Amino acid sequence: MFSGGATTCARSRRVLRSCILAVIFLLAAGSAFAAEEKVIKIGALFPLTGPAAVSGQNCLAAVQTAADIINGKYDFADFPLASKEGLLDGYRIEIVPGDHQGKPDVAKSEAERLFNQENVFAIIGSYNSSASKPASAVAERLKKIFMCGASSSAELTERGFNYFFRTAATDNIESREFIDYIDYLNKNEGAGIKTLGLLYENSEFGKHAAEEGKSVAAGIGLEVVADVPFTVGATNMSSEVQTLKSANPDAVFGAALGSDYSLMVRTMKQTSWAPKIFINYCTGYQNPSINKELGSDGNFFMGGMGYSPEIAEVYMKAALPAQEIYRAKTGFPLDSDSIQESVCLHVLAQAIEKAGAVDTEKVAALLRSETFPSPLSLSGQVAFSPGGQNNKAFTVITQIVDQKYRTVFPESYADSELTYPFPAWDKR
Amino acid sequence: MAESVCSRPSNGGTILADFSQVLIDGLMNGAIYALVAAGLSLIWGVMDVINFAHGEFLMVAMYACYWLGSLLGIDPLFSWVLTGAFLFFLSAASYLLVVRRCIGRSAMAPLLATFGLSIFLKNFCLNRFTPNFRLLSGTIMEGRVLHVMGASVPLPQLVTALFSLVVLGCLYYFIKRTRIGWAIQATAMDREAAELMGIDTGRIFTLVFGFGGMCVGIAGGFMTSYLAVFPEVGALFSLIAFVVVALGGFGSIPGALLAALLIGLVESFAGFYIAPVIKYVAVFALYVVVILIRPKGLFGW
Amino acid sequence: MAEAGGAVKKTDTEGRIWLGLLAVLALLAVIPGAIGNAFHAHVLVLILLYASMAQSWNILGGYCGQISFGHSVFFGIGAYGAGMAMVRYGSAPWLGVLAGALAASAVSVLISWPCFKLRGHYFAIATFAVVEIFGRLFLVWDWIGGALGLDYPIMDDSWTHFLWSSDKTGYYTGAVALFALVFGVVRSIEGRRLGYYMRAVREGQETAESLGVNSTHVKLTAMALSAFMAALCGAFFAQYNYRVDPPMVVSLDMSMKFVLITILGGMGTFWGPLLGAAVLIPLQEYTRTYLASLGAGVDQVIYGLLIIFMMVRQPRGIMGFLAEFGILGGRSDSAGKEAGDASP
Structure with a gap:
């Protein structure tokens, strides 16, 4: 009994010793290795x-x-x-x-x-x-x-x-671009856009975008007739869309992410209403997977974008190989x-x-x-300017036609004619 | 530029059209809330358990319907049967594995256990299905709209609402007129007495949880025809379902229906005539006001 | 106050452990470099903060038996008190903190006086409704910043403004002070008349009333005290995170934290809130940081499973587990408290 105990004891001591040595060795090797890493x-x-x-x-x-x-x-x-x-x-x-x-x-x-x-x-x-x-x-x-x-x-x-x-680009820059575009349409195409509605999620992002939109709208005499914040993750958008419909603004600026965006689009289709022109901040509009899911319902909406695969084909060819690496990771092209x-x-x-x-x-x-x-x-x-804003940030305004992003403004980048006003839902 | 004209109602008919739109939207949304809440009401009535994972059951049902639709091409008009059945089993399993072991000992334990279940389900789906929003398109009912009294009535929501009434009716009939339903009522009134009468209350509880899940499974099946599916989709529906059940009163199916319709109407009217951003405030405020006047809900006993 | 012999002994042990703990915590604050700026320091601060939050809820939920899911409202009022003082009025937060805490107490009494008529699940759902109402109203209330929230200016570290960046010792000391205050208050209530009345109401309101206890008065006092403490925690939270906005503070998620930590630790017990925080907070923080590579949401899956496990296995929480193994027997009246034993 004793001898058995002593042998077991000696053996376990040996095992312990080798373990400790192994650990020290590994640590030393590890730290030496780490020192080489740049x-x-x-x-x-x-x-x-x-x-x-x-x-x-x-x-x-x-x-x-x-x-x-x-x-x-x-x-x-x-x-x-x-x-x-x-x-x-x-x-x-x-x-x-x-x-x-x-x-x-x-x-x-x-x-x-x-x-x-x-x-x-x-x-x-x-x-x-x-x-x-x-x-x-x-x-x-x-x-x-x-x-x-x-x-x-x-x-x-x-x-x-x-x-x-x-x-x-900030929501301030984007708001100015949207307003510039509306001004351009009014002056050059006789669009007659006089009233504005805002539909935005009630969060820091949405609220701030809406404030910027409202403040620049005053600059060209656009009257804000509907200011509609909504709850993120809402169960329905009936009241929101109906409020917009009854105010019937010529233009609407939208700030809705993801699922709220698709709910908004579908609700507008169900009530058979759309403004003459609907421009989005960086939201669900720019998300390629949302647009895939919406199908043809997403057509004719517009938004500000710093990138789309279609724009890249023409103006940002250098970005295309990078897009392939990204696509291999996510299954989707790059988005704005x-x-x-x-x-x-x-x-x-x-x-x-x-x-x-x-x-x-x-x-x-x-x-x-x-x-x-x-x-x-x-x-x-x-x-970057003082404060950190990229002063070369530039977005174009696009419109989805046939589920593709078509650039409509500024003119130097435009590859399509704008479809204006928004075609009636039943005539598409 | 393309020359098209958006349909715009004339000014005179607008007030009536607006009113009928708000009314119809409220009733439809209310009926849909009723379908979501029916299962919760049953479970609460019989077992005095608030199933915190109810919204996540809805989410799972919606995912199931989405996958059935996009992978196998089964339209929600038919796949609701399958999602209902799937949720029956999922819900019964939740009862057997989780709720049964905490029931009776404490009032809070089942609620918190189901809260844990809700976190588990939501993040499991997030991990497996990614957070991408899934929208089922190409369904039979999609995009069809009826026009009634100047209001637009979308077909998917209308069918869901009508079906909800049917399901609630069947559920009520089942509880009141069938033997199992009587057993359920007996168990709800007094568990020990029911046991003494030879009712296997354990099996009743499993059945009730299963039926509760089945109702929300059917709801999820239909709702996928017009709502996007994502892991957080059940959150607000869950809260509204709790309020519906509590407002309607402990254990009352007609109460749940009435409460749901009331909530749908209040949401709709407050949303349009006051401001859309406070429509849910109005719903919760309604609950607080009613419950102060009638502390056991509209039909509670 | 004279008590049965056995109870006195337990109080002494508990008292010694309490003072010992305070001493250790205080020591860590004064040893230079003991706290520093490591992630562990952050977890320690959060443990103390959430333990205080849970203990504040415990006053109403554990000792008085009223299960409320509305505490994030008081938390939020406290947070905005501090935030408004710092951001809108550009001053030190302290007066704002006091104002917020008093406002929270006042609001709590106002909303609970009618709500206390409700029983069981009806009361619980009413408190959900209250959180939702306040949360959404705050989002549209422009005077407090609405959805935009309040962002703190960049300032030098100071006690005047209770802001630190390069070292967490200041925050840690504040957290220890808050912890000592809230736990100290509960400790003193436990042995006083109010504490006994609260427990009497919890065990059976009608019975207590028949013995002459004014249950409404007791419940409202518990509520006001609970809300005051929760608001102080909210103010700390705002100062710690350099920002307040409605979804950060007034949300069901935050309300559930108050409830979960207390119940997982052991409702109605003195140590429960601390034990609950000491287990849940490190779990929450470390799983998020170390399991991120396993994919999104894995930390939350574990969190959910843990909650299910605890509720199924031992609804009395960690204190219940300890009682099972005979450790920390606890006071005879609180040892048997289970989640939800409260009178409906």
């Missing part, structure tokens, strides 16, 4: 779950697409950093995802975690303006870079931040929102490359002062 970690903070999950997951895929292109060696025409593997002398980009679930408090703590725990160099995010605000406040307080792609609220770049950079997140990473990467070092102050200074070529941007360039 990695630039970039955080990607998006709503991967929750009501905006569709867009959030697309945005993450777009960021990963950009990382793939930068890290790999691709023979893309006119595409900065594609043909070089990685950045600087052999650094590769590693994307660290974070999910804020559509909640501003989670966005704040995720931003902190990404900077403090994961030691990311910068964060790209966060789609929802209400999440981007606290997350970028964290970055500003920590004096770290925050690149924002698709959050549309103009307030984000009116805060006087030094480390915040947004590439997409998610592409901005790609642009963010490409611009940031170029700034790092130019700075010659992974140094926040140097990179931020370059971001503030330089103009960067951007094959994924419609204008082909990105440059």
Whole structure:
């Protein structure tokens, strides 16, 4: 009994010793290995779950697409950093995802975690303006870079931040474009658009877009006759559409995401009503999967877009190969929102490359002062004004015809005639 | 530019047309809420359990109908039978696996357990089906609209509403006129007495949960013909169903129908004549007001 | 106050554990660098905050037996009190915090006085309705910012404004203070007349009334106190996140957190809220961050399964589990409390 015990005891001691040695060896090897890694970690903070999950997951895929292109060696025409593997002398980009679930408090703590725990160099995010605000406040307080792609609220770049950079057009810019277009139609085509209605989701994004729309409408004497916010995830849109129908505005500006957008379109069809012209902010209109699901019902609606596959075929050919990489990830072509997140990473990467070092102050200074070529941007360039707004952000107005996005404004980019007014539902 | 004219009613007929539209919308939406809430009312009436996962059952039914429609081409007009059956089993299974083990010990435990179930179902579907919105197109009823008294009545919603009345009628008949229905009523009134009478109340509870799920399964089947499906689709329907059941009164199917129609009308009238953004505020405010006057709901006992 | 011999002993043990815990927490605040800015610091702050929230709910739900799903309304009023002071009036938050807490108490009394006539599920659903009404009204109320919400300006770290960015020690100290306040209040109520009246009402309202307890008065007092505490937690939440908007604070999701944490920890017990928070919050935070690679929503799936498991296996929560194994016996009157034993 004793001898058996002693043998077992000795054996287990041996086992223990070898385990400890193995662990030490692995740790040493691991740390030695880690010391060789040249990695630039970039955080990607998006709503991967929750009501905006569709867009959030697309945005993450777009960021990963950009990382793939930068890290790999691709023979893309006119595409900065594609043909070089990685950045600087052999650094590769590693994307660290974070999910804020559509909640501003989670966005704040995720931003902190990404900077403090994961030691990311910068964060790209966060789609929802209400999440981007606290997350970028964290970055500003920590004096770290925050690149924002698709959050549309103009307030984000009116805060006087030094480390915040947004590439997409704001709802203010888009509103002006919509109004310019209406003015153009009135003057050149005798469209007679005199009244405006607004249909928007009652959230930070929708409310702010509507405020911008209302304030610029006054500029050309357009009268706002209907101001209709709606609850996200509503069970029906009967009252909303009926209120619009009874006010009967000539033009409507819309801000509805995802499922609300499809409900809105179908309800309008059921009540056999549409305004003469319906223009959308960046919403469900720009989402290719929604348009696929809506089919021909989605035709003749309009919206502001910084990208569509149709536009790319003509004006952004350099973006097409990138789109294929994205399509392999999601099954869909790039869309106007998610592409901005790609642009963010490409611009940031170029700034790092130019700075010659992974140094926040140097990179931020370059971001503030330089103009960067951007094959994924419609204008082909990105440059930031004080406060962080991309002053080369450019959108065109498109209309869906035969389920394809046709550019109608500005004239230099137009590839089709506008179908105006909105054809009656029963005559299509 | 294409020259087309949108149909616009003349000013004189607008007030009447608006009113009839609001009225019809309210009644239709109310009937649809009634179908969603019927199952919940039954479960609450018999077992005193609020099924927090009710909205998620609706969501699962809608996904089932969507997949049946897009993969197998079965129209919602027929697939409701299958989704109803599927939800019967899912609901009964939920009872057997989850609710049965917390019932009787506490009043809150089944509610919170079903809350956990709702989180599970919602995120499971999010993970498996992605958050993309699914819209079934090419169905038989799609896009058809009737015109009644100047109001547009979309066919999918109309059929859903009418069918809801049929289902509720059948459910009521079933409870009141069949032997199993009497057993259910007996169990609801006094469980121990029912046991003494030889009723297997455990089986009754399973059946009731199953029927409750079946009702919402049928609702989901029809609703897919006009609503987009996504993991969060059941959330607001769930809340409204709770209010319908509580407003109608514990265990009363006619109460649930009446409450649902009332809620549909209040939502519709407040939404148009006051402002669309407070239409749900009006619904919840209605509940609070009524319940203060009649603390057990309209028909509660 | 004189009690039976056995009960006095348990109070002493519990009292010693309580003071010991406070000492440890306070010590962490003063040791430089103990808290820092790591993710663990954030989780610790959240545990203390949610434990305080749960304990505030416990006053009404656990001790007094009124299951309310409406606490996010009071939470939200407190948050807006702080937010309005900081953003709209550009001043320090403290007066706003006090105003918010008092307003929350007042609102709670106003809405519950009619609601207390309701029983069981009717009361619960009425509280859902109240949350929905307030949540939607806040969304359209422009004076508080409506759907746009209130965003905090960038400021230097300070106690005056209770804002920190580079280090969480300030927030941690505030959280410990809040925790000490809420738990301290409950501890003192437990042994006082109000506490006994509350429990009497919970066990059987009619019986209590027949013994001369003014149940309405007791319930309203519990409600006002509960709402006041919840509002203080809301103010902390606003200061911590640099932003307030209606869906962040006045939502059913937030209301469920108040309920779930308390019930999972052990309703009607002193330690329940802390235990519940100590388990649920790390689970919530760490699964979100470490399981993100497994795909969307996996953390929530686990969360849902955990809730189901707890409710099926042990509705008395963690305290119930501990009682099963004979640890932390607890006070004789609270040890038998189950979720929902409250009189309907």
